[in-house]
Amino acid sequence: MTHNPFSRSLRARLVGATLSTTAIALAALVFLVALRSGQTLSEQAQEISRWSETQLSGRLLSDAKLAAARLQMQREDVERRFATIAKRWDVSTAVFSGNTVAASELMRPALALADLDGVIAFDQNLRALTADRVEADLLTANTAIGRTPLAAALRAIIARNDRERSTGFVMSLRWDAAVAGALAADETGSFVDVFGQPLFDEFGEVIGGLVGYRMLRPREEILTAFNALSGRDVFILAGSRLLSSAGAEMPDATLGVASAAGLQAIVGTEKVARCIPAAQDTRLCVAAPLQELEQIKNKVVGIGEASSRSLLTTLCVVAGLTLCLVAIVLLFLSSHITRPLVRITRTVAEVARGNWHVAVPDVRREDEVGDIARAVVVLEHSLAERDQLRDDVFAKNQILTEREAQLEEQNERFDAALNNMSQGLCMYGANGHLKVSNEQFLHIYGIDTKALGPTLTQSDVWSLAGLGHLPVRGRAGAQGRVTTATLADGRHIEITVQAMADGGWVETHEDVTTSVIAQARITHLATHDALTGLPNRALLTERLAEAFSEYAGGGGAAAVICIDLDDFKGVNDTLGHPAGDDLLRQVGARLTALSSPGKTVARLGGDEFAIVLSGSDLPDGAMRFAEEALAQLRRPFFIADQFVSADASLGIAVSDENDSDGEDLLRRADLALYVAKADGGRRVRAFEPEMEERQHHRRWIERELRIAIANGQIELHYQPLFELATNTVTGFEALARWRHPERGMISPGEFVPVAEATGLIDALGVYVLRTACAAAMGWPGSLRVAVNISPTQFRDGNIHRIVEEVLQETRLPSQRLELEITESVILSQDQATYQMLTELRRLGVRFSMDDFGTGYSSLSSLNSFRFDKIKLDQSFVRNLMERDEAAAIVHVVAELGRSLKITTTAEGVETEEQLARLRASGFSEVQGYLLSRPIPAAEVAGFILSQSNLSVAA
Incomplete structure (x- = not known):
């Protein structure tokens, strides 16, 4: 293979250009980083100066808070030790023994252990009794205590009078002549911590208060220990006056202006301080030398300079290594770039001989790339026509394949939809023959697949399906027709016929048996009770309408009997709700068995039933039927493997010519039922016009009472209670009186039951409680006010919060309020009620059991809850002189009160003989017309004044 010079020249140019560019960029980066680093160091020096001051200020602030916390811990420790001294029985005994020498000798060792400078004791009237020093000036303390805040604090802890939750007070005061005189102290100082604790006798009653004090030392040990641990100077200032210090000697502590960080220079020293506010306009300050501030600053600046130098050094090294790395990478890449170019040239020449799918860039170049481009151009002209022909054939084949796939997919979808329909389907052509059917149609009618064919008509198909008894409908008149067929096996099939455009039609068959x-x-449930299966109120209304139609047509009268079970709640509470449901079903069955076909027995809801009767023998027949029904319901029921008795109350109403519909008849029967239950239940009552009049009167009372409460028309009269031992008035019982603007006085026995039944007792009770407490605040001494609380007022669960709000609003001491409750509140066995009673007891109010002796479990009620008083019911006092049994009960109740240490009160005293007998029996209090009738609120003050020297005759 020959060497290509093109690869060498390209490699050299690529490496040289890249290395030179990289070197210039790295040099510029290093220069900019060095320039910016210098500027940053200058800015950091200024910022670090401010930061150092802030850091030192934060440290001194933390030390100041820690020193203040230690002082507070010392104060709390002294308070705990002092509280322990106050709770000692021997201290209380010595203080109130009158022996000042013994008291001072007893308290001196305890004061040393508690780190107190002195102590003084006061009685409930804030008279000084004794002190830790025999020579203490107690007369001066008597006069000086009223000029200090200590008087109010002592009265507060004495007034709470609760040994189990006793609390004291701690206060920091400036030392002056008044404080020194009140504490009978001969020390001098600047500030003092004063501690107060109540003193109790052996019976848990508060008898006075104990006051100890501790002067602020010029050198507090706890601050000296803090100085030894932290190395900080600590001092307490009042203005510029030095009160206490720890650390370096500091005769004067004049502070400069605070900096932005809160630091203040100490004039005349090389120190700075940070102060926090303390008690009584004092400040607690912690100081540190200025040298510490400079050390923090220099340390942080040195770190920044070293970091900058290290950064520049590292950057230079990284730049050199980067240049070397770039050179190596470039040599490697250039070697791998030029060689592929030579191979590409040879490959392209081969492609030009057989592969014509090549792009032709840069055909004018004079290098290997240009040779490749020109070779490919020669091939493209010869192969263009063949490529076009092949592409056309391929495109047509592709279109045919796609259409075939779409047709096959549509057929599959049609088959899947047809055979997965929830309805059976049959399609008929214009000639009336079957064209298509699905598997669901065969399944619905149980037809064999082979039994259907294209020659069958609609009549043939319906005969196979067992629908031959239905008329055949197809083609004309089949548009949107829906038919429901009932098969021989009881199933219901809904058939829908829909015409098609070509003259044929489509039938769908759906099994709607479940629907x-x-x-x-649903129709049955809408008109019948789900538990008993009896008709409900809706169906009862229809039957009443039918009965009235018969009556209007001369068929006789109509009657309604309303039945309510008297003991149903007891069955539910003792045996459970399943047993209650079983009882309701058995009651419905007995009433149904007792009724003839012409009668309707319905359940109105809960344990209430109704029966509709019609005939010519009414109302006598209705009364006989009601009495027979009552006798049947009195027979025991077998429920939960035991026999259960469940009596009932019944109300009857018979129609007359004035009735317009059954609703009025049902209302009158329900009113008669209400009267039967009000008379004690377990009986039958027929409707009488007087019942409706009483109901109207009751509603009138409810409406007028609501207005009277809102407008403040309810008056309070107060009947006094006399203590037999001292022949004095101890309190008054608040009694509600209603003076109606039109009808005059209305008896409480008339409007209180209505208030309890309608829920107005809550508003009435709050009104009476608030008015009585406000009135009692105007009475002299510690006279108590007694307020009756209805059991229904415990229903909402907030009576304790209402009493607390009224006491806070009227400022009446809780021990002057006496709540009179009946034992039915205790017998309810309701945890929420016990919780409310407990909360009321914690408030300090007194409790009185009213109408004692008239309930089922009076003694168990006394065992369940601690009462302060029991009020013997006036029925025993009324029979005291005529019946020996009543006299015996009176004597037993008096003995019971003495044994339990409970106040006993007899109400309804009207004769001198009754009063004498009660006094002889040992009763604590009496109340009645003999001594005083209830007094209007405006006359109570005059009565108290006239009775201040009252002497009850023996």
Whole structure:
């Protein structure tokens, strides 16, 4: 093979041009990097100066916060030790023993352990009792305590009166004459930490408060320890006055103006400080020498300069290595580029002899590429015609192949669609003969595949399918016709006939048995109860309309009986909902068996049923039927492997000539049922016009009561409670009175049950509670107010929050509020109710069990929840003098109160004999008309004034 000089010249030019360009670019890059590095170092020096100041400021700020945290930890540790001293029983005993020498001797060792400078004790009236020093000036403390914030703080911790959750106070004060006098201290200083804790007696009642103090030391040990660990000077300033310091001696600490980073120079020293605010307008500062700031700056600048030098050195080395690498790569590539060019020249010459599919670029070149181009041009002219002919033949073959594939695909799709239809299909031609059918059609009717052929007509096909009983419809009149056929085996087939343009038609056959059954099921469910299978309210309305139609046509009267089970909830709660469902099904079965074909038994929902009767023997026949139904329902039911009793209440309404439709009849029967349940249940009641009048009156009361509550028409009268031991008034029971603007006074026995039944008791209860608490704030001393709480007020689960909001709003102390509840609240066994009672107990309110002795489990109620008072029901007091049993019960209740340390109150005292007997039995309080009737709110103040020296006759 001869050597080609073209490859040598091309290689030399490629290598030389690339190396020279790369060298120039690398040299320019190194120069620019060096120039920019110098500028960056200058800018960094300025930025580092600011950064160094910020870094030092941040360190000093962290140290200041740490020092402040240590001071706070020291204060909290002293507080815990002081709280331990206050809770000691011997300290409380010594303080209130009156022996100041013993008290001071007892407290001095404890004060040393608690790191306190002194202590002083006060009683509930903030009178100084004793101090750690016998010679302490307690008279001065009595007068000075009121001029300091300590008085309010002491009253607050004494007023809480809760030994289980007792809390004290901690405050930092400037030391002045008032504080020194209040603490009976002879120390001098600048600031002092004062600690307060309540003192309790052995019964858990608050009896006073204990106050300790600790002066701020000029050299606090905890700050000195912090200085030893961190090397920082720490000092506390009040303005420019130095209060305490640790570290270098600093007689004066005048600070300069703060920098942007928060640093302040200490005048006269080579130090800077960072301060944070502390208690009572003081500042805690941490100082460091200025030399530390310069060290941070120089260290960071040196790192930047070394980094720049290293970067330039590395860049120069990388540039040299890059030039060497580029040279090697270029030599390698040039060698592999020129040699293929020689091979391409020879290959192209070969292609020119037989391969004519070659592009011809640069035909005017005088090198090997030009030789290749000219050789290919010679071949192109001779082979052009042959190439065109071959391409035409190939294109036509391709078109035929594609059309054949499309036809085959269409046939496959038609077969797949035809045989995978959910409906059976038959296509008939214009001559009425079968043209096409699918497998689904054969499957629906069970026809053999070989039985169908192109000679069969529609009549023949339908005969094979078992549809011969249907008229044959095809061609004319077949447009869009839909027929539903019922086969001998009970299946339902929907047949749709659709005409075609050529005169033939298409039939589709679909098995709709499932849809027909489902539709029938839906229709049944829409008119029947799913649990019992009885007619529901909708079907009952239709049957009532039919009964009224018969009545209008002279067929007799119509009647409705409404039935409600009395013990259904008990079955659900004790045996579970499945047992309740079984009970409802058995009740429906008994009522259905009892009813004749002319009667309709329906379930209205829940445990309520209704029966529609019609005939000529009404209403006597309806009453007999209702009594017989009640007797049947009283028979035990066998449920969950046991016999269960479930009684019922029934209401009857019979139509008359004034009735317009069945809805009014059903409403009257439901009203009669309501009266039956209100009378105690387990009975039958027929509708009477008076029932509707009472219902209208009830609705009137509901409507007017809603307006009265909103407009503040409800008045509160207060009946006093007298303590027999002291013959004084201890409190008042708030009683709601409604003075209607048109009908005058309305009895609570008339409107309170309506309020409880309609939910208005919530708004009424809040109104009474807020009004009573606000009124009690105007009473002198510690007179309590008692408010009745209905069991329904616990329904929404927020009664404890309502009481708390009212106490906060009226500012009434919680111990002056007494809530009267009946034992039905406790007997509900509801966890949410117990939680609300517990929350109310934590507020500090008192609890009284009202109507004690009238429930089923009064003693178990006392065992379930701690009451402060039990109120004996007035029925026992009323029979006290006539029945020995009542007298015995009164005596037992009094003994029970003494044993449980619970206040006992007797209500309804009306005679002197009753009062004497109650006093002899040992009752704590009495209430009744003998002593005072309920008093309007405006007259309570005058009554209290007139009764201040009341003496109840023995």
